[in-house]
Amino acid sequence: MRNIIKMTRRGFIRAAGLACGYAVLSVNMTKEAMAAALAFVEQRQKHVYDADRNNKLYEYKKSQDNPMITALYDKQDGFLHEGPCGHMSHRLLHTDYIDRSARVKALKAKGYKLAL
Amino acid sequence: MKEMEGVLYQTNAPTGVDPDNIYFVQVDPNKCEACGTCEEVCGTGAIQSINDEGIHAVVNPAACMNCGQCLVNCPYGAIYEGVSYVDQIFEKLKDPNTVVVSMPAPAVRYGLGECFGYPTGTYVGGKMHAALKKLGFDLIYDNEWTADVTIMEEGTELVQRVKEQGKPKARPLPQFTSCCPGWVKFVETFYPDLIPNLSSCKSPIGMLGPLAKTYGSHESHVPAKKMYTVSIMPCIAKKYEGMRPELADSGYHDIDATIDTRELAYMIKKAGIDFKSLPDVKPDRELGESTGGATIFGCSGGVMEAALRLGYEVLSGEKLKDPYIKAVRASSGVKAASVPIPNFGEIQVCVVSGLANTIPILEQVRQGNSPYAFIEVMTCPGGCVNGGGQPLDPDLRASLFKNVMARVNRRYRMRQTV
Ligand code: SF4
Ligand code: SF4
Numbered sequence: 371m372r373n374i375i376k377m378t379r380r381g382f383i384r385a386a387g388l389a390c391g392y393a394v395l396s397v398n399m400t401k402e403a404m405a406a407a408l409a410f411v412e413q414r415q416k417h418v419y420d421a422d423r424n425n426k427l428y429e430y431k432k433s434q435d436n437p438m439i440t441a442l443y444d445k446q447d448g449f450l451h452e453g454p455c456g457h458m459s460h461r462l463l464h465t466d467y468i469d470r471s472a473r474v475k476a477l478k479a480k481g482y483k484l485a486l
Numbered sequence: 487m488k489e490m491e492g493v494l495y496q497t498n499a500p501t502g503v504d505p506d507n508i509y510f511v512q513v514d515p516n517k518c519e520a521c522g523t524c525e526e527v528c529g530t531g532a533i534q535s536i537n538d539e540g541i542h543a544v545v546n547p548a549a550c551m552n553c554g555q556c557l558v559n560c561p562y563g564a565i566y567e568g569v570s571y572v573d574q575i576f577e578k579l580k581d582p583n584t585v586v587v588s589m590p591a592p593a594v595r596y597g598l599g600e601c602f603g604y605p606t607g608t609y610v611g612g613k614m615h616a617a618l619k620k621l622g623f624d625l626i627y628d629n630e631w632t633a634d635v636t637i638m639e640e641g642t643e644l645v646q647r648v649k650e651q652g653k654p655k656a657r658p659l660p661q662f663t664s665c666c667p668g669w670v671k672f673v674e675t676f677y678p679d680l681i682p683n684l685s686s687c688k689s690p691i692g693m694l695g696p697l698a699k700t701y702g703s704h705e706s707h708v709p710a711k712k713m714y715t716v717s718i719m720p721c722i723a724k725k726y727e728g729m730r731p732e733l734a735d736s737g738y739h740d741i742d743a744t745i746d747t748r749e750l751a752y753m754i755k756k757a758g759i760d761f762k763s764l765p766d767v768k769p770d771r772e773l774g775e776s777t778g779g780a781t782i783f784g785c786s787g788g789v790m791e792a793a794l795r796l797g798y799e800v801l802s803g804e805k806l807k808d809p810y811i812k813a814v815r816a817s818s819g820v821k822a823a824s825v826p827i828p829n830f831g832e833i834q835v836c837v838v839s840g841l842a843n844t845i846p847i848l849e850q851v852r853q854g855n856s857p858y859a860f861i862e863v864m865t866c867p868g869g870c871v872n873g874g875g876q877p878l879d880p881d882l883r884a885s886l887f888k889n890v891m892a893r894v895n896r897r898y899r900m901r902q903t904v
Binding site for chain 2: 420438
């Protein structure tokens with residue numbers, strides 16, 4: 371009894387939530403909620419693929435067919451005339467990565483539990 | 487704090503700050519109801535319970551990939567963004583000496599409309615460019631154009647890697663995509679030994695920043711030092727990426743500001759623009775024209791499909807008749823495919839979204855027995871259309887009770903199967 375009185379609002383929601391989750395909610399309802407979330411993403415994806423198919427929106431389908439890509443890499447006077455992965459590309463468009471593991475190692479050493 | 491499209495933002499616009507020390511998302515402890523949804527969707531465990539009441543917080547920015555999946559899934563709206571450049575951009579738009587450059591990502595045009603009453607996913611690319619012009623952006627570039635550039639660079643890199651196998655100093659396979667800043671930070675943080683597998687290509691926005699200030703400067707006759715480049719993304723992690731100090735290859739910082747789809751919607755409304763009545767406008771052609779291969783970058787599997795549309799032709803020497811390679815489209819999770827290429831053979835590829843899903847695949851790579859040549863990873867389930875910077879799913883908070891109960895139930899069942 372004392373425990374219940376001491377329980378905070380949030381603790382209560384959590385406890386009640388768990389209780390309902392175990393006992394009251396049907397499996398179907400869970401499935402529905404998950405399906406709804408997925409359907410939301412799939413709807414956006416569908417519009418993307420529809421646009422890809424729409425010749426009025428996208429005349430060309432392949433990156434290499436884009437006239438402004440051909441112009442960029444034009445061997446004569448293109449800005450990247452050496453072609454993809456040439457010197458200028460490497461200077462402007464490629465990068466190096468940094469090992470950032472030290473700080474999470476330190477966190478774990480302090481006792482934080484991470485997913486990996 | 488400013489509320490934009492149902493999400494709170496701290497309105498600071500940091501410059502010259504180490505992004506590794508910034509909390510791009512954080513929990514308001516007064517709003518957190520301890521439901522644990524955020525922890526469930528987080529791939530790294532960065533967001534976790536910090537006291538007996540179960541109040542959650544991002545414990546340290548080093549462990550957070552800044553994807554914002556916790557934020558868009560929180561049924562109580564308890565999670566806010568730590569960075570917003572909106573005020574600074576409004577100032578720059580007013581400044582006659584600054585040339586403001588717009589650089590919107592593919593997925594933005596499939597989310598923005600929702601903030602103006604269009605059905606989920608409606609394409610509003612033309613109106614988006616029109617709105618940017620109306621807001622006062624001077625150069626209307628398009629990150630879809632650099633998605634095409636990315637395919638040229640990354641596809642070429644892949645073909646090079648495939649051909650160099652067995653030779654000394656060959657770069658390893660599988661090659662990983664590097665478009666997603668959440669994923670890139672994930673490799674750097676949790677799998678640094680696999681950094682050599684990451685494509686050396688910057689992301690499309692990582693490419694458009696420096697191209698705007700070099701090639702774009704040349705084409706538009708605007709000196710790069712007058713330019714203020716604005717990255718407009720479906721994504722919170724792109725704010726981190728834009729601040730990476732090494733992205734300064736144009737001689738200036740390549741990306742001056744980053745905002746997400748919600749913030750763009752806020753700016754359009756704030757400026758009193760009637761979005762629905764706008765005409766369809768095309769971006770500036772030289773750094774703006776794009777293909778279907780570019781627009782599908784917004785979906786999980788899209789970068790893979792666009793790369794295969796190039797790789798097929800380069801490796802086979804033949805034209806690809808049907809560009810729609812549905813075998814690599816993935817609405818969520820993991821999808822492996824074997825794609826036959828004439829005069830070459832089968833190419834084994836894998837598409838993953840959701841960071842937790844990468845772990846078994848990466849362990850395979852670590853052990854040296856990954857069957858794949860090319861792996862695409864997006865942090866957000868389903869890809870950037872479902873990014874952490876996109877408009878919220880209106881059902882999420884409306885059906886609060888049902889949702890929370892459903893999630894509690896799911897967590898319970900997950901525990902049972904463990
Ligand atoms: S932003 Fe992403 S990585 Fe960071 S705490 Fe939220 S879900 Fe986890
Ligand atoms: S999947 Fe897209 S939206 Fe999500 S973190 Fe990666 S780049 Fe950003």
